[in-house]
Amino acid sequence: MKEARTDYLPGVPGDGDAGGTMPPPARALRRGPAWLGLAVGVSGLLAIGVLSRIGLTATAAYVLVILLMAELAGRRGLYLAAAGCVALALFDLVVTRAATGPDGVTWHVPLTFLCIALATGLAAWRQNRSCVTAWEQDRYRHIFDRTGIAIWEQDLSAVRRLLQADEKGTALQARLREQPELVENYVRRVRILDANAAAIRLMRARSRAEVLQSLGAFFTEETWATFADFLVAISENRPSFLSETTIRTATGERRHVIVDVTFPRQSEAFGSVLIGLVDVTDRVRAERALEQARAELAQVARAATLGAFTTSIAHEVNQPLTGVVTNGEAALRWLSREAPDLPEAVSCLTMVVSEGQRAAQIVQRIRRMTTRTAPDYVVLDLNAVVGEALALLRRELSGNGVTLTLDLARAPLPVMADRIELQQVLINLAINAIQAMQGQQSRPLLIRSEQVGATACLRVEDRGPGLSGDALRHLFDPFYTTKPGGTGIGLSICRSIVEACDGSLRAEAREGGGAVFTVVLPLARTAG
Secondary structure, X not given: OOOOOOOOOOOOOOOOOOOOOOOOHHHOOOHHHHHHHHHHHHHHHHHHHHHHOOHHHHHHHHHHHHHHHHHHOOHHHHXXXXXXXXXXXXXXXXXXXXXXXXXXXXXXXXXXXXXXXXHHHHHHHHHXXXXXXHHHHHHHHHHHHHOOOEEEEEEOHHHHHHHHHOOOHHHHHHHHHHOHHHHHHHHHHOEEEEEOHHHHHHOOOOOHHHHOOOHHHHEOHHHHHHHHHHHHHHHOOOOEEEEEEEEEOOOOOEEEEEEEEEOOOOHHHHHOXXXXXXXXXXXXXXXXXXXXXXXXXXXXXXXXXHHHOHHXXXXXXXXXXXXXXXXXXXXXXXXXOOOOOHHHHHHHHHHHHHHHHHHHHHHHHHHHHHOOXXXXXXXXXHHHHXXXXXXXXXXXXXXXXXXXXXXXXXXXXXXXXXXXXXXXXXXXXXXXXXXXXXXOOOOEEEEEEEEEOOEEEEEEEEOOOOOOHHHHHHOOOOOOOOOOOOOOOHHHHHHHHHHHOOOEEEEEEOOOOOEEEEEEEEEOXXXX
């Protein structure tokens, strides 16, 4: 883009005008040359009309002067020139009649007036068009410079021509991934024409010239990958491109941005393409801080959940330790005999090792639940996670007289989730169900999994007192609880964990008494 003058913009000071008042574009020229041209034109017409007596020559001169004044003067100057031409034509007519009589007036006289009228109308129309075009250009420049979105104007015509001769779609994407130097070659073909004030601020640049340098100077590793996707979008003739990536500013700072581009329909229009960048760095930082706070709160909730069944944990760890001691003593007895029975001793020691490994697994599961780590989202079998969680709850279930019924889907249910967090959700729901049924004679608990369309559903049903309408409305609100001494963060954390996996957690009253909690997760794609 050529550098447009901003001193004509209303309220926008330019390089040569501190006031920033915009005169009409047709009046922006100085008046001196216009009036000089008018004087010369009138003198010339007078000489041509009086001395030559050649009507058509004078008519052509009239038209020429009118068109010239349309370029040099404003609307008023144009009309004055037209009036002067009419006056000269009338003067010429009078002189002709006086010299030759009425018969000397020929057909060229009305033609002269017609040509003057047509030339004046054409010149006025052209001035109007010029005013509108200049106003539109100034208005565009004003919007371009004053918008809060960073905008680059880039010449992508060379990139477009190369892509038309290159591969398309996934073939091009694979080629760009395998040959990074091709992406660099395309980047070198991009010519930055202009950048607005918001772009200069975003790039932390000291001047516009600093932003108009090579495009690759602002790229990070992520930006190179995004630019490859940008090339694929152009090759596939997509109408637009939208992506989130990072850039490196002139000061070396890394910023998160959303890139938004609308491609022109015609190939020849790729000589001027606007690239919009929206800075979302603060939003990304806030999301990360929120995720960190959620992870820390989830850790507190896990610790609180584990505290609710410490007796069960102690029992789970004590069982394998008891086995280790028992089998170790048996091995010693087999070895202490007068004729040591080595096969029996080996068998006992093998069981010692097995029980020790079992105890280590229990401790490892508990340690993972109490250690704050970043979520590790992998493809898991939902049924397997249910089994792992119930291994920790086995003593709690039997100690509270709960009758567990498992109705799991026969086929695996692959979901994308963090194993420990998903276990936390199930343990929390099961503990709530156990506590809800305390004091009842019958305490059945149903855990069911099934595939529903493209989702995996896990239902936890109890026969407790159920949920009131007020409880259903506020059940997942932070710090809302119906239990004496409850913290009110367990279910809130559970919902946030499930929603982070693009799933949902809902509660409803069970017909006949009790509550039903349903976890819905999208099925993950597997390699098979």
